[in-house]
Amino acid sequence: MSDLIPAAIKDRLAGDSEKTRAMGESILLALGVPLMVVLGFGAYAIWHETADLDSVEASALGWAEVWQAIGEHVQLTVVSAAVVVVIAVPLGILLTRPGFKRAAPAVVGFANAGQAAPSIGLIVLLAMWLGPGFKTTIVALTVYGLLPVLRNTITGLQGVNPTLVEAGRGVGLSNFDVLRRIELPLALPVIMAGVRTALVLLVGTAALATFINGGGLGGIITAGISLYRYSVMVSGAVLVALLALLVEWLGRVLELLTRPKGI
Amino acid sequence: MTTTESTDSSSSRTSGSGGEISGAEIRLEGVTKRYPGQKTAAVDGLSLTIPAGEIVMFVGPSGFGKTTSLKMINRLIEPSSGKITIGDQDVRKQSADELRRHVGYVIQGGSLFPHMTVAKNIAIVPKLLGWDAKRIDKRVEELLDLVNLDPGKYRDRYPRELSGGQQQRVGVARGLAADPPVILMDEPFGAVDPITRQRLQDELLSIQRSLGKTIVCVTHDIDEAIKLGDRILILQEGAQVAQYDAPATLLADPANDFVSDFVGSGSSLKQLTLSRVSEIDIHPATTGRVGEPAREAIERARSAGDDSLVILDSRDRPTAWVWLRQVQGETLHEGDRETLTTLDERATLNDALDTMLTSSHSAAIVTGDNDRYVGIVDFGAVVDHMRAIQNEAQDRESSKVTAESDPEDHHDENAPMDDSGSADE
Numbered sequence: 001m002s003d004l005i006p007a008a009i010k011d012r013l014a015g016d017s018e019k020t021r022a023m024g025e026s027i028l029l030a031l032g033v034p035l036m037v038v039l040g041f042g043a044y045a046i047w048h049e050t051a052d053l054d055s056v057e058a059s060a061l062g063w064a065e066v067w068q069a070i071g072e073h074v075q076l077t078v079v080s081a082a083v084v085v086v087i088a089v090p091l092g093i094l095l096t097r098p099g100f101k102r103a104a105p106a107v108v109g110f111a112n113a114g115q116a117a118p119s120i121g122l123i124v125l126l127a128m129w130l131g132p133g134f135k136t137t138i139v140a141l142t143v144y145g146l147l148p149v150l151r152n153t154i155t156g157l158q159g160v161n162p163t164l165v166e167a168g169r170g171v172g173l174s175n176f177d178v179l180r181r182i183e184l185p186l187a188l189p190v191i192m193a194g195v196r197t198a199l200v201l202l203v204g205t206a207a208l209a210t211f212i213n214g215g216g217l218g219g220i221i222t223a224g225i226s227l228y229r230y231s232v233m234v235s236g237a238v239l240v241a242l243l244a245l246l247v248e249w250l251g252r253v254l255e256l257l258t259r260p261k262g263i
Numbered sequence: 264m265t266t267t268e269s270t271d272s273s274s275s276r277t278s279g280s281g282g283e284i285s286g287a288e289i290r291l292e293g294v295t296k297r298y299p300g301q302k303t304a305a306v307d308g309l310s311l312t313i314p315a316g317e318i319v320m321f322v323g324p325s326g327f328g329k330t331t332s333l334k335m336i337n338r339l340i341e342p343s344s345g346k347i348t349i350g351d352q353d354v355r356k357q358s359a360d361e362l363r364r365h366v367g368y369v370i371q372g373g374s375l376f377p378h379m380t381v382a383k384n385i386a387i388v389p390k391l392l393g394w395d396a397k398r399i400d401k402r403v404e405e406l407l408d409l410v411n412l413d414p415g416k417y418r419d420r421y422p423r424e425l426s427g428g429q430q431q432r433v434g435v436a437r438g439l440a441a442d443p444p445v446i447l448m449d450e451p452f453g454a455v456d457p458i459t460r461q462r463l464q465d466e467l468l469s470i471q472r473s474l475g476k477t478i479v480c481v482t483h484d485i486d487e488a489i490k491l492g493d494r495i496l497i498l499q500e501g502a503q504v505a506q507y508d509a510p511a512t513l514l515a516d517p518a519n520d521f522v523s524d525f526v527g528s529g530s531s532l533k534q535l536t537l538s539r540v541s542e543i544d545i546h547p548a549t550t551g552r553v554g555e556p557a558r559e560a561i562e563r564a565r566s567a568g569d570d571s572l573v574i575l576d577s578r579d580r581p582t583a584w585v586w587l588r589q590v591q592g593e594t595l596h597e598g599d600r601e602t603l604t605t606l607d608e609r610a611t612l613n614d615a616l617d618t619m620l621t622s623s624h625s626a627a628i629v630t631g632d633n634d635r636y637v638g639i640v641d642f643g644a645v646v647d648h649m650r651a652i653q654n655e656a657q658d659r660e661s662s663k664v665t666a667e668s669d670p671e672d673h674h675d676e677n678a679p680m681d682d683s684g685s686a687d688e
Contacts, residue, residue, distance in 0.1 A: 167374035170339055170447075171388050171437065172364030185378045260378035262421030 033249040040242050044235070051231070060223050060232045066239070072215035073243060076134075076206040080141035081199050088146050089191065092153025093179065104154060111147040119144055119205045127212035137206070137214030144205055145198040152194025156187030185260045192258050196251030203247045207240050217243065284316030286477030287350030287444040289336060294345030296331055305331050306502035308345070313494075315350075315444075316475040320492035322485055323525070328502030329481045333447055336479065337366045349445055364391055367446035367476075372454040373434025375422040381407070381433050382418040388441040406436040409470060411600070411634065428459035435467065439474070448480040452487065458604065458621065461614045464491055465607030472609070472632060485526055489514070489536045490611050497522050511537055534652065535613040540606055543615075543648040545629050545638035548573050553582065553597040557590050573628060574598060579635040581605055581628050605630045608637060612645050619645075 048061060059065075088111075095104040114122070123140040130136040160183050168178040184191075210218035217240045224233025290313070296306040306328040313319045321329040334340040336347055338359045347354045354362055375384045382403045389399045407414040410432040422430055431452065438446050451467075452460045464487065471478060482488055488495045489510040497505040497513070499521050506518040514537060517523035549569045551560035553576050564572050564587055574583040574595050583598025605628045606618050618627040619642055626641035 163370065163372075163374050164376060166339065167368070167370055168376070170337065170363060170368035170370070172360050172362075172391055173387070174360050177391075182376055186376075262378045262380070262423060 030253070033245060033252075037242050037246045037249070040238070040245075044238055044242075048235075053231070056227055057229050057231055060220065060227065060229065061235055066220070066235075069215070069217045069219055069236075070239065070243065072209075073203070073206055073217045073240070076137060076141065076209055076214060076216050077199065077203045077247060080138050080145060080202050080206070081195065083138060083142045084145040084149050084198050084202075085195060087142065088149035088194075089153050092150050092157065092191075093184075095150075095154055096157040108147075108151060108154065111150050114143040115147040115201075120208055120211070123205075123208050123212055132212040132214070134214055136212060137209040140212075141202050141205055141209075145202045148197040148201065149191070149194040152190050152197075153187070156190030156194075157183055159190060160186045186263065189255065189259050189263070192251075192255040196248065196255055199251045200244060200248050203244045204240070284475040285442075285444060286316040286475055288315045288348075289313040289445060289477060289479065290346075290348045291332075291336075292346045292348075294332070294335060294342050294347060296328070296335060296340060297343045304343075306335070306342075309502050309504065311496065311504070311507065313477060313479060315477050317493040318471060318478040318480060318491050320488035320495045321479065321481045321498065322483065322488045322495055323498035323502075323505075325483060327498045327500055329496075329498050330449055332498070332502055333449055333479060333481050336445075337363050337368060337447055339363075364388055364441060365443050365445075367438035367441075367443040369434050369438035369446065369448040369451045371450040371452075372427065373422070373430040373432075373437075375430055375433055375437070377422050380419050380421055381412075381425070384422070384433060385437050385440050387437065392441055402440065403436075406439055407433075409439070410436045411466060412436075426459075427455045428463060431455055431459075431463055432466070435463075435470075439470075439476075443476070445477045445479070448478065450481055450483070453482075453484075458617070460487075461610065461617060462604070465605075465610050465614070467491065468609040469607050469630075469632060469634070486536050486613070490614075497525060534649070535616065536611045538612045538648060538652070539608065540610045540612065540615050540629055540640060541608040543612065543640060544644040545640050546644075548628075548639045550575050550636060551595045553577065553595055555595050557593060557595055560595055561587050561590060571624060573636060573639070575636050576600075578633070580633070581630065581636045584624060584628060600634075603628070605634070606640070607631075612648065615640060615645055616642075 048063075053061065091107065094100050095107055119140075122144060123137065126140045126143075127136050130139065164182055164186070165178055168182045169175075173181065206214075206216050207218035207221065209216045210222050217236055220236030220239065221233055222236075224230065224236055289311075291309055291311040294306060294309045295304050297304040309328075309332055321333060323329050331340055335342045336349070336354070338354060349366070375381075376387075379387075382400075385403050385406055386399045389402055394402070403418060404414045407417060412429060412432055417425070417429070417433075422433070425433065431454070435451070438448070452463050455463065467478075468491065480491060482491075492510055494507060495510055495513050496507045499505040505525075506513060506522045508516075508518075513522065513526060517526055548571070549560070549564035549567050550573045551557075551563075553574060560572055564570070569587075571584060571586050572590065572595075573581050574585065574597070576582050576597055580600065581603060582600050583596075583603060585598075604618055604622065606615055608629055608631045610618075615627055619625055619640075624639075626639050628639055629637040631637045
């Protein structure tokens with residue numbers, strides 16, 4: 001019995017240090033990134049108010065225009081991410097069921113190609129086919145963001161301990177119940193990591209939407225380039241970067257919040 | 264001759280059972296499992312009757328179909344041909360999901376769902392069966408109590424916050440949740456340390472004594488099989504039955520060389536595995552109650568000539584075993600039952616020796632049904648018992664040598680006795 005006690009203590013100690021480390025990480029995460037974004041945006045706002053802008057710059061960087069661009073950008077990101085999840089998660093589930101498993105490499109290969117294709121090429125080609133605009137942008141972004149969620153859904157489901165699946169079947173859960181109550185909750189952290197990756201990809205790629213009249217912060221950057229206004233171009237770039245940081249942070253928070261307790 | 268011995272020991276097992284039989288008979292008839300693309304069948308024409316209320320152990324080297332045979336009972340693996348009935352009902356007559364909700368299933372390490380609390384893990388089958396919340400709560404409480412986990416402390420914990428032994432206990436509770444007549448166990452205690460394993464085995468025996476389920480348990484550990492099993496099925500290649508008998512018969516009269524090799528005849532330790540703690544001299548120690556004035560208890564112990572004290576809780580369960588000089592405070596305190604190692608009455612002498620060796624008292628507390636205190640045993644009692652068995656064996660031996668008539672009989676009787684004789688030297 002004496003040899004059991006140190007093990008138990010060791011266990012507890014390990015658990016504690018792990019917990020404190022995780023807590024430190026989450027505090028840094030909870031406060032650090034948003035603070036950085038707020039500071040960055042504050043600095044931008046101060047510059048915007050105090051800088052000596054000519055009429056072209058002032059009209060390109062008017063608050064109304066900037067907020068509209070941010071709004072469009074967020075919309076592009078969120079809508080395409082939602083479509084990605086709605087397509088990729090069920091597809092990933094299907095591709096891990098017996099009978100469809102064999103199709104998985106082919107489908108993942110297709111999604112791989114979608115992501116490997118240069119995003120600007122994908123967007124322009126789709127616009128030639130479907131016509132420019134918001135909807136086409138969403139289609140292009142969806143193709144582009146599909147892979148991480150699909151791959152992580154498959155990896156996450158494959159990573160669920162088969163003994164647990166069998167235990168679920170063994171106690172009388174139906175296949176669907178095993179999926180819903182055991183496999184998906186256990187795969188959720190991996191799936192959510194994929195969603196976060198997709199969000200980051202999408203927020204960056206959405207800057208290209210402007211080329212096919214899809215809106216977003218990319219418009220400010222291209223305006224800066226075509227008007228030879230360095231300040232406008234950098235403003236657009238800074239705003240995209242800040243938004244990307246914020247979205248990445250939201251993705252992480254979402255990941256933490258959806259993580260089932262106990263794992 | 265050998266049969267008298269086996270009935271003796273098996274009757275001593277059943278006589279200990281306080282509960283009624285709630286299990287159902289399982290019958291396998293010509294059950295075969297053939298995987299596509301494989302020449303030989305994994306299980307070939309297995310026929311077997313598992314009586315209601317007994318523990319039957321499936322033993323054999325890995326790959327010989329014991330787990331496959333087990334999983335065909337709850338149709339986790341569908342037999343290719345043959346018939347399996349549970350309580351006269353063909354398992355194929357109902358849906359597999361429905362069947363499994365009425366057959367308990369316990370696997371190695373407990374296989375708890377890590378994202379569910381202990382209570383939720385246990386409640387999973389009752390929920391599927393549509394029990395109301397109140398009934399489920401009550402059942403969870405009952406079961407945690409049955410497997411010796413304090414419900415208040417453990418019901419809301421997650422599996423990773425439990426030790427291996429505790430997880431396994433919860434796994435057993437989950438298997439028992441909906442009160443199924445039949446429970447299947449696949450290497451249930453394979454993943455825990457030896458002392459915890461022994462304790463879990465004792466607990467299972469104690470639970471079985473009150474519940475009387477039909478339990479089918481797969482193990483690769485012949486000692487575990489001898490300890491737990493009312494009957495042991497030894498499988499050889501292709502899930503062919505090498506022998507299906509009571510443990511004592513198996514040891515005394517192995518059917519063939521495969522069995523005798525596997526059982527490892529020649530080890531006198533097996534004899535220790537066949538004898539139960541209840542067969543040896545259990546003597547009383549001074550006991551005290553939690554909350555009782557310490558001085559009274561100490562005086563009682565002194566006048567009885569004891570230098571230690573077993574502290575019992577309100578349900579007669581031992582919670583601590585303290586030296587008198589360790590007793591502090593006005594009243595007796597409750598100890599931590601989980602760290603106190605006790606021996607079930609049905610534990611084997613092998614376990615008893617193990618427990619004594621790790622105890623600072625060189626003895627062990629014996630418990631009976633519901634973990635109630637029975638008494639203590641020490642090394643002397645075990646040694647006396649072993650000596651008695653040897654003497655008996657030698658007496659029989661010498662009387663036989665003088666009488667010497669039936670060589671076959673001689674051989675039968677001789678096998679296990681030889682070992683105890685050699686252990687003496």
